[in-house]
Amino acid sequence: MLRKSNVLGLVLPDLHGEFYSEIIRGANLKTRELGFHLLVSSVSADDDGQDVLSVVGAQGLVDGIVVMVTEMSSLIRRTLANSSTPLVVLDGDIQGAKHDTVTIDHHNGAEALVRYLVSSNPRGRIVFLGGHETNLDTIDRLNAYRKVLAEVGIRPDPDDIAHLDYSYETAFDFASERVRDWAASGVTVFAANDEMAAGVVDAAIAATLAVPDDLRVVGFDDTRIAQLTRPRLTTVHVPMAEMGSKAIELLCQRLAEPDRPSTRVTLPTRLVVRESCGTL
Numbered sequence: 001m002l003r004k005s006n007v008l009g010l011v012l013p014d015l016h017g018e019f020y021s022e023i024i025r026g027a028n029l030k031t032r033e034l035g036f037h038l039l040v041s042s043v044s045a046d047d048d049g050q051d052v053l054s055v056v057g058a059q060g061l062v063d064g065i066v067v068m069v070t071e072m073s074s075l076i077r078r079t080l081a082n083s084s085t086p087l088v089v090l091d092g093d094i095q096g097a098k099h100d101t102v103t104i105d106h107h108n109g110a111e112a113l114v115r116y117l118v119s120s121n122p123r124g125r126i127v128f129l130g131g132h133e134t135n136l137d138t139i140d141r142l143n144a145y146r147k148v149l150a151e152v153g154i155r156p157d158p159d160d161i162a163h164l165d166y167s168y169e170t171a172f173d174f175a176s177e178r179v180r181d182w183a184a185s186g187v188t189v190f191a192a193n194d195e196m197a198a199g200v201v202d203a204a205i206a207a208t209l210a211v212p213d214d215l216r217v218v219g220f221d222d223t224r225i226a227q228l229t230r231p232r233l234t235t236v237h238v239p240m241a242e243m244g245s246k247a248i249e250l251l252c253q254r255l256a257e258p259d260r261p262s263t264r265v266t267l268p269t270r271l272v273v274r275e276s277c278g279t280l
Contacts, residue, residue, distance in 0.1 A: 008251060009065035010040045010244070017195065018223040019240055023090075026241030027066065030248040036063070038248075043067075064255055066090060066247040071134050086254045088247045092136055100250040101264045102243055106137050109236035109269030110144035113218060116234075116271060117188050118152055120278065121216070125185055128156070129174070129200070130192040131166045138163070141192050141220065164196060171199030179204045183214040188277060194219035194226045197233050201276065216277035231275035239267050 010027050012020050024040055031038040039062055064086035069077060080087065080094045087099040117126055128145050130138035142161065149156055164170045171191060175182075179200070182189065191197035197219030204215045211217055211231055219226055222237035246265055254260070 005061060005063055006035065007037045007039050007062045008248060009062040010038055010247075011065060011067045012040070012042050013068060013070050015040070015042050018225065019193070019221055019238075022223070022240035023068070023244040025244065027244030027248050029241075030245040034248065034252050036248075036252070064088070064251045066244075066251055069094065070136055071132065086251060086258070088251045088254070090243060090247055098262060100247075100254060100262055102247045102250065103264070103266050104137075104238055104243060105266050105269050106140035106238075107144045109238070109271070110141040110220070111148055112269075112271040113220070113234075113236050114145050114148040114190065116273065117190070117216075117218065117277065118148060118154075121186075121188065122152070124188055124216075125160065126156070126188045126190055127160045127162070127182065128190050128192070129162050129164055129171060129196050131164065133163050135166075138192055145190060166193050166196060168195045168199040168202075171196035172203050173199075175200040175203035176206065179207045179209055179215060183207075183209050188216035188218065191217065191219050194221050194223045194229075194233055194235055197235070197276070198225050198229045201229055201231075201233075212276055212278045218277050222272050226272070226274070229276070234274045234277045235272050237270045237272050239269075242267055 008031055010024065012023065014020055028038045066088045067080060068090035069092040077094055081097045083097060087097060089099050089101050091103060093101060114126065117124070126149065128142060130142055132138065146156070162174065164174060189200050191200055197217050200217050201211050204211050209215055217233070219233045219235040222235045226233035226235045246267065250263055250265065
């Protein structure tokens with residue numbers, strides 16, 4: 001009767017992996033702190049999300065929803081544009097829909113990382129391993145990589161940029177065919193997440209190469225993988241739990257003040273230097 005369920009929704013592209021679990025952890029803690037409960041689901045980039053969003057939204061199962069949109073081509077964008085459910089978007093924007101936004105400053109984090117690599121090895125070649133070409137995080141990190149290299153007069157070879165899928169297995173297989181050539185060329189591998197960086201490290205070890213002596217490797221996100229890998233990964237810290245927490249906070253503010261202006265929050269990143277690429 002009050003049209004209030006005290007349940008909030010969180011929809012992510014996947015539920016596997018520490019990156020997403022940390023977002024869920026932060027969102028859940030904030031949800032409980034504010035007197036709500038959290039309903040979690042996933043919608044992939046090639047799914048329009050109609051089945052999930054129609055159930056949780058139209059049938060009143062949730063008071064509001066947080067959705068992560070990581071791909072430019074995500075079909076869920078069209079569904080969200082027509083949704084009247086209070087909405088917070090993680091990582092992107094939805095044209096046509098009123099929503100608040102929480103993003104990560106991927107660009108500055110990637111810039112700081114590449115600047116560190118260039119300053120510690122000015123003539124070194126840096127290979128970039130990203131996610132899909134349409135992935136928003138990959139686009140930001142790749143643009144930063146290109147910008148810093150251009151500033152020092154380096155134009156990366158097309159073979160120095162590869163688009164994978166953010167998984168350990170794919171990166172391991174890809175690197176296994178190349179690590180010896182990379183090592184012979186003095187390459188540093190900039191993997192756009194820690195899982196792929198760990199795959200490259202293990203491919204190097206399987207080829208009896210030493211990291212960082214023969215091959216330097218860095219990651220991104222600063223998940224637990226970065227500290228469990230040996231050597232530990234130099235990476236960029238992303239406040240994953242804070243991202244989930246801030247999104248829930250904005251959603252609850254929206255529920256309390258439905259007509260307030262849209263808010264955009266950008267969370268900072270920071271460089272974390274460890275042993276996988278040596279030290280200055």
